Amino acid sequence: MNEKNSIGLGYYLFVLRRQWMTILGMAVIGLVAMGGYVALVPGKILASTVVNVNVIVADPFNPSRPASGLLDAATESKLASSYVVAANAARALDNTETAVQLRDGVSVTTGLNATIVTISYASTTADRARSGADALAKSYIDYRQSQAEATKKKMIGNLEDQLGTLNKSLATTQAADKSALNTRISNVEFQINQLTAIDTTGGSVISPAAQNPVTTQPQPSLLLVSGLLVGMVLGIILAFILNSLARRVRDGHDVDIAGAGPVVMALDSPNGSLPPQGKELAAYRSLRERLLAATGNDIGVLTVIDETIAWAASDVGQGLAVVLAQSGHDVDLVLMGTSASKQMQLRGQLKLAPSVVDAEEDSAVMVSALIPRLRVIYPLGTDGAADTDDFVTDDVRRRVDERLPGVTTILVLPPKAAASSRLAAARLAQSALLVAQHRRTRIAVLSERAQELADVDTPLHGVVLVRATRESGAGARATSAAHSKADPQPVSR
Known part of the structure; x- marks a missing residue:
């Protein structure tokens, strides 16, 4: 690679x-x-209620440790989203929202290093979301308070039992031991007084859901x-x-992958015409100069292998021959396997007439009155066994061998040509061009053709890439009709 x-x-x-x-x-x-x-x-409407949690301590005014440091955020989050809290909230809402719905829609966030807990609830409407958030917040606060009060009551009950036992012992104890019992009784009474003074309030709502904006979850x-x-x-x-x-040729990258050289010309116009005109004429002229520079101003014999997939063969070889002849080069254009309708079309486009000099040859030789330096040669068909090849006939080989110095011979094969014909035409030529169709010709086919040319040591200039929907005969019918009645005199070279 x-x-x-x-x-x-x-x-x-x-x-x-x-x-x-x-x-x-x-x-x-x-x-x-x-x-x-x-x-x-539909999305869910999310409402939030903000609660300030009361951290229950024996001495709330002791500044040695902040209240937020005594709050376990994970525990409070689990507690606020518990089933018990949800069930109590559902009863407060008269079961307009079930406990399962409340638990599924609740979300809890705790402030970092703070006693603030935000309880959010998502429901189908804003009113239900606000009611649910407030109910969950109140149920959470009440549950914390009930748990704290139960714990406080139990602890006070235990201390009161101890106090009763100590008082009974005091009544039966001798005077020498009463001082120690009185001290213990005083300590228990002090603990009871401390527990009684503890605030068991679970917290307070500092921002009800009605005061907070609602959001849609998830946001559209x-x-x-x-x-x-x-x-x-x-x-x-x-x-x-x-x-x-991808298996079809799309651009120069695919051509490089196939090893078929660069894209030397791209024909993007939907309609082609002979002689080339406009942008296509400029493209052909650029290709001509590339070929002349690569061959030292003597192209010699050039084989054009057509790998387009269309109803008719492309006209790349014809267009190149016309542009070369227009620049003063003598050109023999050998069109192999061309249909009778295509021959008639070219006759009108290029004002072709039979050559008097070559009238007895094994090929139909036409000369152009429009471009005098251009000859178009149609090798006569064979029965497949009386000649060396279906397309590269003995007459084609003879014309290549007898080519005069300075004459450029362009051998154009149709897309249906067999491998033997491609190899024969390539072996007769000094160089070759491949014609591919955008998004139709397979990359593997280009790779095979490049390898065939390498097998017979024929240099490949590159690939001409034509538009998939390009019609080579478009624009030619008018020209053909205009000249169909004309009968130009034969021109001999």
């Missing part, structure tokens, strides 16, 4: 640029799919953006998969 095919940032950008329609299509699909989900599946805009991004990611993945599975 050459440097152009090596994996790098440039390659990834190239694939993304080539497959941009795939990426865009998947992004649109993701956006539409998520839009449908948003439309069909966030969902749409997520759908778009997911679609783009899937599109990028699909782009690389499709690029690796």
Whole structure:
């Protein structure tokens, strides 16, 4: 694999640029799919109630440790979202929201290094969400208070039992031991007094749900953006998969992969004409100069192998021959396997007439009154056994062998030519061109043709890439009709 095919940032950008329609299509699909989900599946309305939790301590005014340091955030979160709290809240709401619904829709967040707990509830409407959040907050506060009061009552009860026992012992104890018992009784009474003074309030609501804004969960805009991004990611993945599975020629990168050389000319026009005109004329002239520079101003014999997939063969060889002849080169254009309708079409386009000099040859030789330096040669067909090849006949070989110095011979094979014909035409030529069709010609076919040329040591200039829907005969019918009544005199070379 050459440097152009090596994996790098440039390659990834190239694939993304080539497959941009795939990426865009998947992004649109993701956006539409998520839009449908948003439309069909209603979002939840989220309301929040803010609670200041009362941390229950024996001495709330002791500054040695802040109240937030005594609060276990994980425990409080679990407690606020527990089934017991949800069940009590459901009873407070007269079961308009069940305990299961309340527990499924509740979410709890605790402030960092603070005693603030935010209890949120998601429901189908804003009113139900606010009612649920407030009910859960109140149930959470009440539950904390009831638990604290139960614990306080139990501890005080235990101390009172101890105090009763000590008082009974004091009545039966001798005077010498009463001092120690009185001390113990005083300690127990002090503990009872401390417990009695403890504030067991669970907390207080500092911001009810009605005072806080409601939000939609999940947010439609966030969902749409997520759908778009997911679609783009899937599109990028699909782009690389499709690029690796591509089997048809799309651009110069595929031509390089096939080892068929560069794209020496691209014909993007939907209609072709002979002689070439406009942008196509400029493209043919550029190709002509490339070929002349590569061959030292003497192209000699050039084989054009057509690998287009269309109703008719391309006209690349004809266009190149016309442009070469227009620049003062003597050109013999040998068209092998050309249909009778195509021959009639070319006759009108180039004002062709039979050659008097070559009237007795084994080929139909036509000369152009429009471009005097151009001859068009149609080798006569054989029965397949009386000649060396179906297309590269003995007459074609003889014309190549007897080619005069300075004359350029262009051998044009049709797409249906067999491998033996391609090899024979390539072996007779000094160089070759391949014609491929955008998104129709297979990369593997170009690779095979390049290998065939290498097998017979015929240099390959590169590939001419033509548009898939290009009609080589378009624009020619008018020219043919205009000249069908004309009968130009034969021109001899």
